[in-house]
Amino acid sequence: MIKCYCGSQQDFDNCCKPYIEGIKKAPTAEALMRSRYSAFATHKADYLVATTHFSTRKHHKKAAILEWAQSNQWIRLSVLESTKNTVTFKAFYLDDELKAQIHYEHSIFILEDGSWFYVDGQFY
Template identity: 60%
Template sequence: MIQKKCFCGSSKSFPECCEPFINGTQKAPTALALMQSRYSAYATLQADYLLATTHVSERKYHSKSEILNWATSNQWLKLEIINATENTVEFKAYFLGGKLQKQIHHELSTFKLENGSWFYVEGQFFN
């Protein structure tokens, strides 16, 4: 059986790429790896992972039901990494919205390494 490439766009299959981070068997080693796994978590409707990888100082602004609603109301097409530094990732997430209209979510995300784990802190959105 041929494995489909990972949702994040890497050349690896999902089980070889983002799935170990999402299922908790491995920690994302970099901010970029965490960002890619968070995109894959949206594509696979893993709201628990998305909440768990949001920095504790920001979790109160997010809810599992809102995350799940956003994830399920869109068809995730592809992830484009524009730039990545040690603790930031600029990306474009391409998706089809509720009325099947093509949309692009362009963001500069900031991440923080704490106790050996990376966390999403905040995002600056571009139009």
């Protein structure tokens, strides 16, 4: 079994994969954020688009998401703080030149009709 990319120490099949495959809905904003990180790591751009709120989806094109996901090697995720509708995290990765990078973000999520969506984020 593969450990989940999100750092939960659970098997991927029992952690983020059911969310990414649409079998289950992420129960919290943090669970959605973790599954979105796993989707970047596994290049699941459709899930990333589908879990972006419709009000900001136009700013997140599938081709650009897929290109960014595939051009980086995702190393690990560190959740720094989580509230009901926000998550502050650092995503560690190697860029296409194999330079170590950190994506540091405070993300905002919204719950609509029983589903969580990523709305936007502040980047540091």
